[in-house]
Amino acid sequence: MSEQQPRLRKALDGIPTYRPGRPAAATADGTPAYKLSSNENPYPPLPGVLEQALTATGALNRYPDMGCTAMLEELAARFDVPMEHLATGTGSVGIAQQLVQSTAGPGDEVVYAWRSFEAYPIITQISGADSVQVPLTKDEGHDLEAMAEAVTGRTRLVFVCNPNNPTGAALRRAELERFLDRVPGEVLVVLDEAYREFVRDPEVPDGLELYRDRPNVCVLRTFSKAYGLAGLRVGFAVAHPPVAAALRKTAVPFGVSQVAQDAAVASLRAEAALLERVGALVEERARVREALLAQGWTVVPSQANFFWLRLGDRTADFAAACEEAGVVVRPFAGEGVRVTIGEPEANDLVLRVAEKFREQL
Numbered sequence: 001m002s003e004q005q006p007r008l009r010k011a012l013d014g015i016p017t018y019r020p021g022r023p024a025a026a027t028a029d030g031t032p033a034y035k036l037s038s039n040e041n042p043y044p045p046l047p048g049v050l051e052q053a054l055t056a057t058g059a060l061n062r063y064p065d066m067g068c069t070a071m072l073e074e075l076a077a078r079f080d081v082p083m084e085h086l087a088t089g090t091g092s093v094g095i096a097q098q099l100v101q102s103t104a105g106p107g108d109e110v111v112y113a114w115r116s117f118e119a120y121p122i123i124t125q126i127s128g129a130d131s132v133q134v135p136l137t138k139d140e141g142h143d144l145e146a147m148a149e150a151v152t153g154r155t156r157l158v159f160v161c162n163p164n165n166p167t168g169a170a171l172r173r174a175e176l177e178r179f180l181d182r183v184p185g186e187v188l189v190v191l192d193e194a195y196r197e198f199v200r201d202p203e204v205p206d207g208l209e210l211y212r213d214r215p216n217v218c219v220l221r222t223f224s225k226a227y228g229l230a231g232l233r234v235g236f237a238v239a240h241p242p243v244a245a246a247l248r249k250t251a252v253p254f255g256v257s258q259v260a261q262d263a264a265v266a267s268l269r270a271e272a273a274l275l276e277r278v279g280a281l282v283e284e285r286a287r288v289r290e291a292l293l294a295q296g297w298t299v300v301p302s303q304a305n306f307f308w309l310r311l312g313d314r315t316a317d318f319a320a321a322c323e324e325a326g327v328v329v330r331p332f333a334g335e336g337v338r339v340t341i342g343e344p345e346a347n348d349l350v351l352r353v354a355e356k357f358r359e360q361l
């Protein structure tokens with residue numbers, strides 16, 4: 001056997017591996033463990049969705065509709081956008097990767113806030129482009145002033161994560177519009193709105209308002225969070241035709257399964273149930289934040305289905321204490337912990353851990 005190894009691209013050296021939220025194992029005494037580490041929806045798929053998905057499995061010997069026609073028609077009607085402004089992908093992470101692939105390569109730059117969604121550095125490095133990470137403000141939000149200044153002649157794409165994962169802080173209309181007015185039209189601005197359905201602040205703009213008269217703005221949405229279809233890997237982008245066409249070129253052929261397409265359509269048709277569930281999670285979010293504030297914590301208001309505790313070097317201890325109590329959260333070593341809003345019982349367990357932890361600080 002030859003000693004030689006296949007030559008892999010230098011760009012892959014040192015890429016951080018995406019760390020999925022740890023699964024929840026049962027605790028030692030057999031009490032159930034809750035997974036609050038991946039911002040998943042604690043509710044099962046919406047009414048009617050499983051039936052559609054099951055029906056679609058009857059044709060698993062066939063390739064899916066490559067054009068995702070039924071899904072795009074449903075999305076076009078639901079969001080009042082032309083079909084040619086839409087593209088689907090294997091989750092919005094898949095689409096984000098296609099957008100970087102479509103715009104940036106070696107020598108180019110991708111600008112984003114940090115800390116933000118951990119997929120951004122990975123997909124940027126895979127493309128061979130350089131990441132330009134702009135630190136968050138004191139309030140755990142995007143520093144749009146500094147981000148605008150970070151845009152140079154080498155910048156090809158800017159990610160704006162609104163609300164921001166993992167802090168939950170959201171940008172408001174006026175500041176975001178001012179930023180978009182400053183970014184040159186040849187730079188693609190991607191508004192990653194994975195948590196849009198959970199936004200309640202009326203001043204936080206819907207990216208679909210902002211993209212319409214801005215050819216360099218693209219909006220990303222997903223069925224993974226509010227819609228509860230994380231396991232099916234389906235998301236979509238709304239963008240002007242040249243960008244949407246680039247997304248069709250860079251898509252993995254037949255990437256979105258028929259099960260995912262049909263489940264997405266059924267989910268869009270179950271809007272009343274969706275709003276009810278999202279409403280319940282938003283109420284839980286408020287309840288949990290109030291309780292944490294009462295315990296003496298500083299918690300930035302979250303517009304998403306999670307909250308953020310900046311714990312610095314106590315991060316790992318807090319995550320371990322949660323685990324002991326039967327809840328898996330998402331620690332970012334040395335920075336803080338992101339906790340998904342889950343079932344009320346799970347949230348209560350976290351509150352109990354937080355209270356004890358607070359007393360020891």
Ligand SMILES: *Cc1c(COP(=O)(O)O)cnc(C)c1O
Binds near residue numbers: 090093221
């Ligand atoms: C969860 C998440 C996504 C969506 O991921 P999918 O690939 O659609 O499951 C995208 N962006 C951010 C910021 C997220 O937190």
